[in-house]
Amino acid sequence: MxxxxxxxxxxxxxxxxxxxxxxxxxxxxxxxxxxxxxxxxxxxxxxxxxxxxxxxxxxxxxxxxxxxxxxxxxxxxxxxxxxxxxxxxxxxxxxxxxxxxxxxxxxxxSFEPLPPDHDTPAETDSPEVRLHAKQTIGQLDAALARLPPEQREIVLLREVEGLSYEELAAALAIDEGTVKSRLARGRAALAQIYTRMQT
The missing domain is CATH 1.10.1740.10 (RNA polymerase sigma factor, region 2, helix turn helix motif)
Known part of the structure; x- marks a missing residue:
């Protein structure tokens, strides 16, 4: 084993x-x-x-x-x-x-929110779980749409595509220090926007 x-x-x-x-x-x-x-x-x-x-x-x-x-x-x-x-x-x-x-x-x-079928919950989930998941995805898409393009891009490449800091630096033609600071600002801005949407 x-x-x-x-x-x-x-x-x-x-x-x-x-x-x-x-x-x-x-x-x-x-x-x-x-x-x-x-x-x-x-x-x-x-x-x-x-x-x-x-x-x-x-x-x-x-x-x-x-x-x-x-x-x-x-x-x-x-x-x-x-x-x-x-x-x-x-x-x-x-x-x-x-x-x-x-x-x-x-x-x-600014960006329009992504189409509703951009990501969907699993068909095996209960209707309540699926509804809540779709609402959360919709709110996250709307929050992402409010980020400046550079922040939106780096957050998506890191969190959705899973690029490393080194890969982000190469893809965006910036140094790793800039990657880390831009990503931190993007995450903080996204969290702030998302939190405001919940109130």
Missing amino acids: VLETSSTAEASIRAPADEAAAERDLARRAQRGDPSAYAQLVRGNQGRILRHLLNLTGSRDEALELSQEVFLKAWEALPSWRPEARFHTWLYRIASNVAYDLLRRRQLV
Whole structure:
């Protein structure tokens, strides 16, 4: 039993490293002009990039359109990708730039809350639990919509996408100290907005 737990722990430690190595290998092959390697990278990353764009724009249609633009731009910019950067982190940076270009064109100062079907409670929960969960999700989405874009983005990349401080620094082109302070301000602002909504 102890050996099983130990090997399971070792496997979970190795998994992210193996995943990073596989991603790096695919990106290198794509850089050399292998379209099937790039197709695998697109399939492996399209969900997270679409979710990120949806969180930034608040529009499913725009997020779908922008995700195609992100992968096209990434293909064209592949010669500039370097193996020191995780490929999906590099994609987040491209996605953020594309989304901010759109938001500047729309001259938005705030975001619309995400669509009601953005996230739903488990079907097995009781109706009361599901209703409460949907209300909470709706309130969190509304609170997130009131954050400045930079704070909203960093909170979502950390809390929803699970990026490390190092990955956030790479994706947002800022140093880790700035990541930590911006994230702390974003979390504090979100908590303050959410608390005000409860009263």
